[in-house]
Amino acid sequence: MPVASANDLTVKYGRKPAVTGLTVTIPEGSVGLLGPNGAGKTTLIKTWLGFLRPYSGSASVLGMSVAQEGLRIRRHIGLMPEQDCHIPGMNAVSYVSYAGELAGMPANHAMRRAHEVLEYCGLGEARYRQIETYSTGMRQRIKLAQALVHGPRLLFLDEPTNGLDPEGRTDMLRLVRDISHGKDINVVVCSHLLPDVEDTCDRVIVMRSGQLVAEGTVAALRRTGGVQVDVELREPSPRFLEAIALTGARVISVLGSRCRLAWSEQTTDPATRVFEAAAASEAQVRALKPALRSLEDVFMEAIA
Amino acid sequence: MTNGDRSPRDAGATPPAADPAPNGPVGPIGQAGGVISPIADLSYRHYDGTLKTRAVRWWIVALAGIRQAIRKWWFWLLVLVSMGPYAFMGLLLFLQSRFGSEFQQAVFGAPKGSKYATVFFQAYDQQLFWLMVIGLTVGAASIAADNRSNALQVYLAKPLTKTDYLLGKWMGVFTVVFVAAILPAMLLFTYCLLSYWSEGFLKQEPWLFVKIVGVSAMTAAGYSSLFVGVSAWCRSAMMAGAFSAGAYFATGIVSGILWMAIYFRFFRTGDLAAGALVQNASISGVMKSVAWNIYDVTIRAPGGSGRMFANTQVPPPELWVMLTAYFALVVGGVVAARVRIRAVEVVSG
Numbered sequence: 211m212p213v214a215s216a217n218d219l220t221v222k223y224g225r226k227p228a229v230t231g232l233t234v235t236i237p238e239g240s241v242g243l244l245g246p247n248g249a250g251k252t253t254l255i256k257t258w259l260g261f262l263r264p265y266s267g268s269a270s271v272l273g274m275s276v277a278q279e280g281l282r283i284r285r286h287i288g289l290m291p292e293q294d295c296h297i298p299g300m301n302a303v304s305y306v307s308y309a310g311e312l313a314g315m316p317a318n319h320a321m322r323r324a325h326e327v328l329e330y331c332g333l334g335e336a337r338y339r340q341i342e343t344y345s346t347g348m349r350q351r352i353k354l355a356q357a358l359v360h361g362p363r364l365l366f367l368d369e370p371t372n373g374l375d376p377e378g379r380t381d382m383l384r385l386v387r388d389i390s391h392g393k394d395i396n397v398v399v400c401s402h403l404l405p406d407v408e409d410t411c412d413r414v415i416v417m418r419s420g421q422l423v424a425e426g427t428v429a430a431l432r433r434t435g436g437v438q439v440d441v442e443l444r445e446p447s448p449r450f451l452e453a454i455a456l457t458g459a460r461v462i463s464v465l466g467s468r469c470r471l472a473w474s475e476q477t478t479d480p481a482t483r484v485f486e487a488a489a490a491s492e493a494q495v496r497a498l499k500p501a502l503r504s505l506e507d508v509f510m511e512a513i514a
Numbered sequence: 515m516t517n518g519d520r521s522p523r524d525a526g527a528t529p530p531a532a533d534p535a536p537n538g539p540v541g542p543i544g545q546a547g548g549v550i551s552p553i554a555d556l557s558y559r560h561y562d563g564t565l566k567t568r569a570v571r572w573w574i575v576a577l578a579g580i581r582q583a584i585r586k587w588w589f590w591l592l593v594l595v596s597m598g599p600y601a602f603m604g605l606l607l608f609l610q611s612r613f614g615s616e617f618q619q620a621v622f623g624a625p626k627g628s629k630y631a632t633v634f635f636q637a638y639d640q641q642l643f644w645l646m647v648i649g650l651t652v653g654a655a656s657i658a659a660d661n662r663s664n665a666l667q668v669y670l671a672k673p674l675t676k677t678d679y680l681l682g683k684w685m686g687v688f689t690v691v692f693v694a695a696i697l698p699a700m701l702l703f704t705y706c707l708l709s710y711w712s713e714g715f716l717k718q719e720p721w722l723f724v725k726i727v728g729v730s731a732m733t734a735a736g737y738s739s740l741f742v743g744v745s746a747w748c749r750s751a752m753m754a755g756a757f758s759a760g761a762y763f764a765t766g767i768v769s770g771i772l773w774m775a776i777y778f779r780f781f782r783t784g785d786l787a788a789g790a791l792v793q794n795a796s797i798s799g800v801m802k803s804v805a806w807n808i809y810d811v812t813i814r815a816p817g818g819s820g821r822m823f824a825n826t827q828v829p830p831p832e833l834w835v836m837l838t839a840y841f842a843l844v845v846g847g848v849v850a851a852r853v854r855i856r857a858v859e860v861v862s863g
Contacts, residue, residue: 256857256858259670259671259857261667261670261856261857261858262858281673281674281675282673284671284672284673284674285565285673287671288671289667289668289671291664291667291668291671293664293667294663294664295663295664295665295667295668296663296665296668297578297660297663297665297668298655298659298660298662298663298665299582299585299659308574308578309668309672311574312571312574312575312668312669312672312673312674313565313672313673314564314565314566314567314571314673315561315563315564315565315566316563316564316566319561319563319564323561323563326559327558330557330558356668357671358558359561360561360565361560361561361562388558389558393558393560394560395560
């Protein structure tokens with residue numbers, strides 16, 4: 211069952227459309243919502259949450275209509291907003307417990323669960339500190355904790371690594387990856403940081419100007435067309451490039467001792483050709499693997 | 515962290531988990547080799563407990579507001595100060611019981627039979643300002659602080675409607691002001707009940723208890739609507755407080771000036787009741803007038819008959835006018851807040 215979907219969805223801010231005729235299905239698992247600023251990612255999430263009313267079309271989350279069952283939907287989802295958000299004057303454990311109670315948990319369950327979730331999010335030692343005193347990284351974690359406390363089936367993470375230093379970012383991505391794999395939680399990560407999505411998501415949806423421009427698994431999107439391989443030599447070798455060209459290969463890129471080679475679709479034995487060319491040019495092959503595009507290439511291609 | 519840092523709500527919570535084994539294999543405690551295991555599972559576990567319906571979710575919001583308010587020491591100081599007028603009236607009643615009816619006439623100046631209602635109304639009149647201060651400290655920050663910290667997204671991403679949220683915020687302010695208003699009144703009422711039972715306290719004022727509850731609720735509803743309404747339109751508690759206090763004092767000053775301007779006209783004719791509408795054309799005046807009508811008393815005012823120091827019995831201002839103004843204040847505040855509460859700032863155009 212898809213965890214969220216939109217059918218010919220149009221959302222407008224006044225007269226300005228933010229999402230236009232979007233039809234998309236979010237499958238179970240972890241999905242990255244990619245797009246440049248203003249692509250409509252956050253608008254789509256806010257529509258699924260019921261914050262914005264669709265101008266036309268329909269949207270559903272966990273099989274429930276956003277227009278008719280908004281409250282039921284929000285019992286089963288969690289939101290980690292992009293902006294810094296906390297309830298003033300509360301410490302972390304009160305805040306997370308309060309978020310649990312708002313989601314419908316009994317007070318004693320919410321308190322116990324708040325302790326567990328804060329521990330899981332790495333805030334166990336700081337749970338009695340006022341949130342106003344937290345660093346940016348800790349604030350990101352507390353946002354995640356309040357979204358997780360009631361055990362949502364779907365989690366929307368809007369720019370989860372916003373403002374984090376490299377170490378904090380790595381920790382947060384590890385946490386997101388852990389949540390989204392084997393924990394029975396579906397995760398939608400909304401970001402314009404491609405490595406974040408690449409690290410945490412199995413599928414990607416790329417949006418531009420409120421429309422869907424690409425979607426699929428990360429592996430499928432990264433796959434190149436035709437037969438392409440990446441070759442790493444012991445040292446740069448112009449003779450190898452000349453020899454490989456004689457086998458019908460096209461040299462796509464050369465970076466030091468590394469190069470990307472492409473043949474026509476019909477070529478079946480690129481590895482043999484590489485080793486024959488290496489033998490002929492007396493070059494030493496250190497690595498040979500099928501070429502993959504980076505998510506950045508996919509993204510740039512999609513939004514171009 | 516010390517034990518003193520712990521919230522009282524933590525009673526019964528799972529104790530903090532021990533650090534996992536720093537190194538080496540993890541296994542059951544007591545196994546040969548002395549391996550250490552954490553005493554609690556630190557990994558994520560899905561919550562499969564009950565989730566209540568949203569029937570009382572607004573009360574959770576209200577309760578959080580009340581908890582925030584009562585945690586501050588100066589809140590209790592304000593409550594204590596606001597009890598002063600009732601304590602003073604209790605003292606006067608005590609002195610009157612010691613020194614007789616002349617004292618009563620001199621102090622209360624009320625016709626016999628409505629003495630207790632007059633006492634309660636005069637105490638309420640003095641307390642009204644302090645109730646405003648209490649309401650302001652709780653209400654000004656109620657929604658403005660959430661606006662500032664983007665907390666509305668957290669609230670509205672939970673199964674909570676805007677109405678639940680608003681009702682919770684409103685009820686948080688209402689409860690605090692209501693309790694602050696009714697507590698000293700009930701103490702004085704109990705004192706009267708115990709001390710003047712034999713003098714026919716209940717026979718004189720059979721509805722006094724209901725009137726006290728009604729006046730306290732009316733005042734709390736007025737202030738909470740005003741402050742929550744203003745708070746919803748501000749992004750900081752300070753700004754909301756400044757606007758609310760500004761509106762409170764500005765209307766009071768304007769009505770005071772207007773009344774002074776026409777005072778001497780009524781002073782000559784002795785028709786002070788006609789000026790009462792103008793005198794009470796302020797936020798506090800509206801609430802005072804409604805309370806005045808509920809207690810149904812006449813109060814003494816200087817002037818009338820052309821003599822400055824003469825006293826004239828002034829009846830309450832027209833109830834329907836004041837009720838209209840009161841409901842406009844309450845409904846206006848609530849509607850203003852409801853319109854402004856949004857999870858997403860929508861800039862249309």
